Amino acid sequence: MSRTRGTDRRESIIRAAFEVIAERGYRGTSLAAVAERVGLTQQGLMHYFPSKEDLLTAVLETRDEWDLLNFGRSAAPPAMTPGQLADLVDYNATRPGIVQTYTVLSADSVTEGHPARQYFHDRYRRVRAGIAQLLERNRELLPPGLTPEQLAPLAIAVLDGLQLQWLLDPEEVDMPQSFRDFLTLLGTKP
Incomplete structure (x- = not known):
């Protein structure tokens, strides 16, 4: 089953957010910086994550999912x-x-x-x-x-x-x- 373009885009945004947060911390991270990292405008990123808090939640949930996938549910x-x-x-x-x-x-x-x-x-x-x-x-x-x-x-x-x-x-x-x-x-x- 192929993944949708939207799912791929969300995943690339989350990966970029991981990188930017690691470099700058949460407070120093902006949606604009994450958007730039993935080649989107801030408005384009907000289509997927309406707020910085929504993006943070996705980052944390994704980290937990990766751990569960690696070690079994x-x-x-x-x-x-x-x-x-x-x-x-x-x-x-x-x-x-x-x-x-x-x-x-x-x-x-x-x-x-x-x-x-x-x-x-x-x-x-x-x-x-x-x-x-x-x-x-x-x-x-x-x-x-x-x-x-x-x-x-x-x-x-x-x-x-x-x-x-x-x-x-x-x-x-x-x-x-x-x-x-x-x-x-x-x-x-x-």
């Missing part, structure tokens, strides 16, 4: 194994532009009134719960005195912190290996 954090989580880190190491966009948007979202604030709030809540479930399945291997619920935000901090360090110094920070080292510390080798 059942591989949301609650269903993942430590090995699959390590594989996700490996996968992210192959797409620095996507990781950079996510890192920039998640950091930007902590500011009051940011249109992605609720998205990231809800996403982190889901991911914490999912990682806590993953760790619960390996409870006997965890450091004594720490619950899966206590360790889940630490695991996310390691994931996000490694991404940031890797983006800043990819020659010095081996993100996939460092995450596997962290899993070893938890006693949940992939």
